[in-house]
Amino acid sequence: MRFNSIKQAVALAACMLPSAFSQASGGTNGTADVTPNTEFNAMRTMSVGFVVVPGWEILDVFGPLEILFSLSYFNKMTLSIISPEVGLVPAGVPPHSFAAGLPKTDYGYVLTPQIQSTHTFANAPALDILFVAGGFGVVALDQENSTIIEDFIINRFPRVEYIVGISLGVVPLAKAGILNGKRATTNKSAWSYVTTGRGSNVSWVPSARWVQDGKVWTSSGVSAGLDTTYALLKFLYGPEPLDTMMNVIEYAPHINPSWDPYAVVYNVTGANTTETLQDCVAPVGL
Numbered sequence: 361m362r363f364n365s366i367k368q369a370v371a372l373a374a375c376m377l378p379s380a381f382s383q384a385s386g387g388t389n390g391t392a393d394v395t396p397n398t399e400f401n402a403m404r405t406m407s408v409g410f411v412v413v414p415g416w417e418i419l420d421v422f423g424p425l426e427i428l429f430s431l432s433y434f435n436k437m438t439l440s441i442i443s444p445e446v447g448l449v450p451a452g453v454p455p456h457s458f459a460a461g462l463p464k465t466d467y468g469y470v471l472t473p474q475i476q477s478t479h480t481f482a483n484a485p486a487l488d489i490l491f492v493a494g495g496f497g498v499v500a501l502d503q504e505n506s507t508i509i510e511d512f513i514i515n516r517f518p519r520v521e522y523i524v525g526i527s528l529g530v531v532p533l534a535k536a537g538i539l540n541g542k543r544a545t546t547n548k549s550a551w552s553y554v555t556t557g558r559g560s561n562v563s564w565v566p567s568a569r570w571v572q573d574g575k576v577w578t579s580s581g582v583s584a585g586l587d588t589t590y591a592l593l594k595f596l597y598g599p600e601p602l603d604t605m606m607n608v609i610e611y612a613p614h615i616n617p618s619w620d621p622y623a624v625v626y627n628v629t630g631a632n633t634t635e636t637l638q639d640c641v642a643p644v645g646l
């Protein structure tokens with residue numbers, strides 16, 4: 361391992377101490393107005409839903425789902441995959457413009473695995489946790505001025521316990537107005553697209569792997585959904601058996617919500633450039 365500076369080496373050493381961030385697992389500036397009852401959660405059946413639209417980002421869905429699936433060996437959960445229509449929902453990217461004003465591009469050559477949805481926006485069951493996945497399908501709907509996801513979010517937000525926007529899935533949260541007056545983050549490679557003119561009075565956090573503000577959790581791009589989901593589930597259930605399951609799936613989550621080298625990679629204004637870009641994680645629960 362090479363260090364560019366002493367500072368980086370020191371920062372790396374600090375980030376290898378799991379205890380350094382054990383207080384931060386509720387999220388950046390966790391303004392947790394809800395204290396989860398981990399004992400109660402361990403006994404209840406948690407109703408989890410994912411909003412997916414054609415053009416969903418694969419890891420935005422299957423990253424969180426892997427952790428939920430593993431935890432569901434121990435904790436009761438139900439899963440609803442919610443889309444505009446019940447059936448197979450392709451991940452393949454629908455035609456859309458690369459940038460506003462440009463002609464539409466046909467992305468038909470991109471791989472297109474599919475997921476089976478179980479419910480529509482109209483008949484989805486009561487939900488405790490609602491995940492909203494990103495992907496370029498969200499951009500295509502945005503360019504069509506569709507509000508199908510936003511309408512569902514506005515309808516359900518008062519009744520869910522937590523809503524989680526992953527990557528570009530933060531776009532419909534912002535457009536639905538539920539980030540107004542809140543702190544939030546999003547996909548760093550799409551930062552200005554997401555944060556310009558969406559919602560009002562949103563405190564966009566430039567350097568954040570994820571942000572929790574009350575019942576709203578927002579995640580940075582794609583793989584950050586894994587770390588966001590780990591943080592959320594630890595917040596809800598406590599460390600066990602979650603940490604054991606993380607070691608079974610051999611994934612060492614980032615537990616520092618402020619670690620965000622992609623804010624630097626994508627030159628996000630206000631990014632913390634003094635933070636180490638090193639990816640330093642270790643198995644949890646040791």
Ligand SMILES: *[C@@H]1O[C@H](CO)[C@@H](O)[C@H](O)[C@H]1NC(C)=O
Pocket residue numbers: 389391542543563
């Ligand atoms: C946390 O967020 C609140 C509300 O946005 C803000 O007023 C406060 O300064 C933040 N605290 C820290 C430590 O960042």
Ligand SMILES: *[C@@H]1O[C@H](CO)[C@@H](O)[C@H](O)[C@H]1NC(C)=O
Pocket residue numbers: 503504505
């Ligand atoms: C979406 O709304 C914008 C702004 O009102 C408008 O310029 C654009 O033509 C609309 N797009 C479609 C596909 O209706």
Ligand SMILES: *[C@@H]1O[C@H](CO)[C@@H](O)[C@H](O)[C@H]1NC(C)=O
Pocket residue numbers: 540541542543561563
């Ligand atoms: C913006 O949100 C903050 C909370 O983060 C709130 O204190 C403030 O009053 C809001 N400002 C406006 C103009 O709504």
Ligand SMILES: *[C@@H]1O[C@H](CO)[C@@H](O)[C@H](O)[C@H]1NC(C)=O
Pocket residue numbers: 417494495496527528547548549550580581582583622
């Ligand atoms: C941002 O989202 C797009 C579309 O989902 C994805 O292709 C890209 O990898 C994401 N960027 C980051 C930094 O995660």
Ligand SMILES: *[C@@H]1O[C@H](CO)[C@@H](O)[C@H](O)[C@H]1NC(C)=O
Pocket residue numbers: 625626627
């Ligand atoms: C970020 O800024 C650097 C220096 O100005 C530039 O070389 C690089 O291409 C930029 N990266 C992106 C993704 O815009």
Ligand SMILES: *[C@@H]1O[C@H](CO)[C@@H](O)[C@H](O)[C@H]1NC(C)=O
Pocket residue numbers: 371618632633634635636
């Ligand atoms: C930026 O990162 C460094 C190193 O992790 C940290 O000491 C500092 O407090 C951070 N700055 C802000 C404004 O969060």
